[in-house]
Amino acid sequence: MMKHKKKVLVIGLDCAPPELIFEQWREELPNIRRVMDRGVWGRLESCVPAITVPAWSSMMASKDPGTLGFYGFRNRGDYSYQKQVLANALSVKTERVWDILSRAGKKVITIGVPQTYPPRPVNGIQVGCFLSPSTSNRERPYTYPASAMDEITGIVGDYLVDVPNFRTDDKAYLLRQVYTMTEKRFKLVKRWLLEKDWDFFMFVEMGTDRIHHGLWRFHDLTHRDYQVHPVYNNSIREYYRYIDEEIGQILELIDNDTTVFIVSDHGAKKMDGGICINEWLIREGYLTLQSYPETRTAIDTCEIDWSKTRVWGDGGYYARVFLNREGREPQGIVKSGEVAALCAELKAGLEAIVDPDGVNIGTRVFQPQEIYQRCNGVPPDLIVYFGDLYWRSVGSVGYNSIYTFENDIGPDDCNHAQYGIVIKHDPDKLEEPGGRELTGLQLMDIAPTILQQLQVSVPADMQGKGF
Known part of the structure; x- marks a missing residue:
């Protein structure tokens, strides 16, 4: 047959x-x-x-x-x-x-x-x-x-x-x-x-x-x-x-x-809301702007003072966080010996974020080298799931708050x-x-x-x- x-x-x-x-x-x-x-x-x-x-x-x-x-x-x-x-x-x-x-x-x-x-x-x-x-x-x-x-x-x-x-x-x-x-x-x-x-x-x-x-x-x-x-x-x-x-x-x-x-x-x-990753980094002293914008502005069009900036982030359904590393970024200031401690500090701070009512939202932070077999391309230094993905990451600044309930790239109901x-x-x-x-x-x-x-x-x- x-x-x-x-x-x-x-x-x-x-x-x-x-x-x-x-x-x-x-x-x-x-x-x-x-x-x-x-x-x-x-x-x-x-x-x-x-x-x-x-x-x-x-x-x-x-x-x-x-x-x-x-x-x-x-x-x-x-x-x-x-x-x-x-x-x-x-x-x-x-x-x-x-x-x-x-x-x-x-x-x-x-x-x-x-x-x-x-x-x-x-x-x-x-x-x-x-x-x-x-x-x-x-x-x-x-x-x-x-x-x-x-x-x-x-x-x-x-x-x-x-x-x-x-x-x-x-x-x-x-x-x-x-x-x-x-x-x-x-x-x-x-x-x-x-x-x-x-x-x-x-x-x-x-x-x-x-x-x-x-x-x-x-x-x-x-x-x-x-x-x-x-x-x-x-x-x-x-x-x-x-x-x-x-x-x-x-x-x-x-x-x-x-x-x-x-x-x-x-x-x-x-989606419960958005966490403004760069607003948080500014508030915590990791990111310094030459001047704070009067209107909501994408982070990549802002004047960043790289001589005083150790960390910046990106928006999306999750956050990508980057260290301004000496010898890697053009104006890097974070020394190699400081990287591990800074990542641990950021992880603890991000995972402690609460909602406007003071309730911890349950953020998860991943280090690429710990979850991937190898890291090709240009990986983020940290990947962040705000509220375990119930909150999105908003990269823009000008909110005067770490919280927003409007998406910076258009209406979006879910994560x-x-x-x-x-x-x-x-x-x-x-x-x-x-x-x-x-x-x-x-x-x-x-x-x-x-x-x-x-x-x-x-x-x-x-x-x-x-x-």
């Missing part, structure tokens, strides 16, 4: 939290539940930091962010004070799953996987991610091969890699755009699943992330800005039901030799959470009815598991383990 060709389909839902899929709405998502009931599933621990870049590359390369050499979307390009670089596909210096499979002769298709712009040659098709600046520029195609651009236009019209301006107060616009983007993505996926030859097919839907950031305060009764609204209170729930219907249609299109993964890179949680999801159904492995919950899974375990499914040897430098 002829053995059928094993295939793998990976459905990525950026920011999808286990609390919604495994608990709150499990009975309302029959197609996702069907994959769970016939397979294995569990919470998937993200990397530190738990953010889209570097998380999806950490998942698909099975390497931690330090080894990858980027620690977020924006990274210091060198040890000067000015140079910032964006981490796109060119920043990824190691092979990811589709590169390894291409080399092994497997046919691959990826659609919208973060950090796949600019697209690279693969043995198949690669459609760029939300970092793609344009879907019409033929000089800088967002697909490999470039001819796939015309094919996509023929299938869905104007393809959306992301929701334009998703940080907006116009929630009706946001919802329309999320659905439009998602409908186009699933239409393309369903067509190519049927028409193309593939061994590995992966796509990532960004709509889950965008709808969380835009509408979480209408969803979460415990959110400090919770609002009652006839449409928006159920908008995230209805969107998940819609996603589940689309996944159901996909499951009808694949054969019994296809292993299905449903994964997310991290979860989501309410990321450390745990995402993984569901795997392998048709060759019969599980007990109801599926089997797994524990202890980490982001980097996904890539070796995919390679094992396709009987391709796992590179020795992958940090995760198959399951």
Whole structure:
């Protein structure tokens, strides 16, 4: 009897939290539940930091962010004070799953996987991610091969890699755009699943992330800005039901030799507010400005007195803290022998931060050299989860306070959470009815598991383990 060709389909839902899929709405998502009931599933621990870049590359390369050499979307390009670089596909210096499979002769298709712009040659098709600046520029195609651009236009019209301006107060616009983007993505996926030859097919839907950031305060009764609204209170729930219907249609299109993964890179949680990292550093005497701004001002446009500054920080869903080290930064003043004590002092001070009512918010501080195998690129000296990610980091100054309840980069209702999801159904492995919950899974375990499914040897430098 002829053995059928094993295939793998990976459905990525950026920011999808286990609390919604495994608990709150499990009975309302029959197609996702069907994959769970016939397979294995569990919470998937993200990397530190738990953010889209570097998380999806950490998942698909099975390497931690330090080894990858980027620690977020924006990274210091060198040890000067000015140079910032964006981490796109060119920043990824190691092979990811589709590169390894291409080399092994497997046919691959990826659609919208973060950090796949600019697209690279693969043995198949690669459609760029939300970092793609344009879907019409033929000089800088967002697909490999470039001819796939015309094919996509023929299938869905104007393809959306992301929701334009998703940080907006116009929630009706946001919802329309999320659905439009998602409908186009699933239409393309369903067509190519049927028409193309593939061994590995992966796509990532960004709509889950965008709808969380835009509408979480209408969803979460415990959110400090919770609002009652006839449409928006159920908008995230209805969107998940819609996603589940689309996944159901996909499951009808694949054969019994296809292993299905449903994964997310991290979860989501309410945002209680922002801690102004540089305001705190000024207050504590670590950071000195030539003059304090009259209006809210980005730290990189402020005049910093480097001769009196030992530490400065960066904003985002988490904080990056940098020491002004002698011999490393151009005007560094922190001596090598002072580094360990200063980091310990900063860690203690940051972890002692309280909310406006005097309650400790539960901040966690990480030292890169302690959590990564190695530290490539220009790592922060400390990574800070304010309030264990219930509070974001705000880098701007001019607040005259360490607290803010307005985001300095536009409206945002939620932060990321450390745990995402993984569901795997392998048709060759019969599980007990109801599926089997797994524990202890980490982001980097996904890539070796995919390679094992396709009987391709796992590179020795992958940090995760198959399951």
